[in-house]
Amino acid sequence: MSELTLVIGNKNYSSRSLRPWIIMKHFGLQLQEICIPLYRPDSADKIQQYSPSGKVPVLIHNSQIVWYSLAICEYLVEVFPGQIIMHRCHMKNSKKCYGN
Numbered sequence: 001m002s003e004l005t006l007v008i009g010n011k012n013y014s015s016r017s018l019r020p021w022i023i024m025k026h027f028g029l030q031l032q033e034i035c036i037p038l039y040r041p042d043s044a045d046k047i048q049q050y051s052p053s054g055k056v057p058v059l060i061h062n063s064q065i066v067w068y069s070l071a072i073c074e075y076l077v078e079v080f081p082g083q084i085i086m087h088r089c090h091m092k093n094s095k096k097c098y099g100n
């Protein structure tokens with residue numbers, strides 16, 4: 001697994017997955033992308049392998065796991081200051097969506 005792994009659903013179904021994906025692509029972060037097709041019998045099991053919330057998107061960065069789309073955006077701004085330049089959403093309690 002590379003340093004930054006983003007686990008997402010199909011881009012045409014999961015706008016939540018696109019939030020961090022667009023930011024990471026736009027700002028040129030190298031990422032490994034794992035796409036889990038949604039709405040299939042095995043989707044939930046596959047998502048659960050990565051995501052404590054059972055939802056996508058989820059970011060895995062070294063040993064850190066972040067599992068809420070806006071929390072991932074906030075996390076990226078914190079971890080890559082100067083590289084990710086955007087208005088922060090200042091999501092309340094975003095750190096509750098971090099774990100390892």
Ligand SMILES: N[C@@H](CCC(=O)N[C@@H](CS)C(=O)NCC(=O)O)C(=O)O
Nearest residue numbers: 009014015016055056057067068069
């Ligand atoms: N609040 C979450 C919502 C994530 C969410 O609902 N993801 C959907 C796809 S857009 C999902 O994982 N669905 C699969 C499922 O519920 O089994 C976030 O913004 O990260």
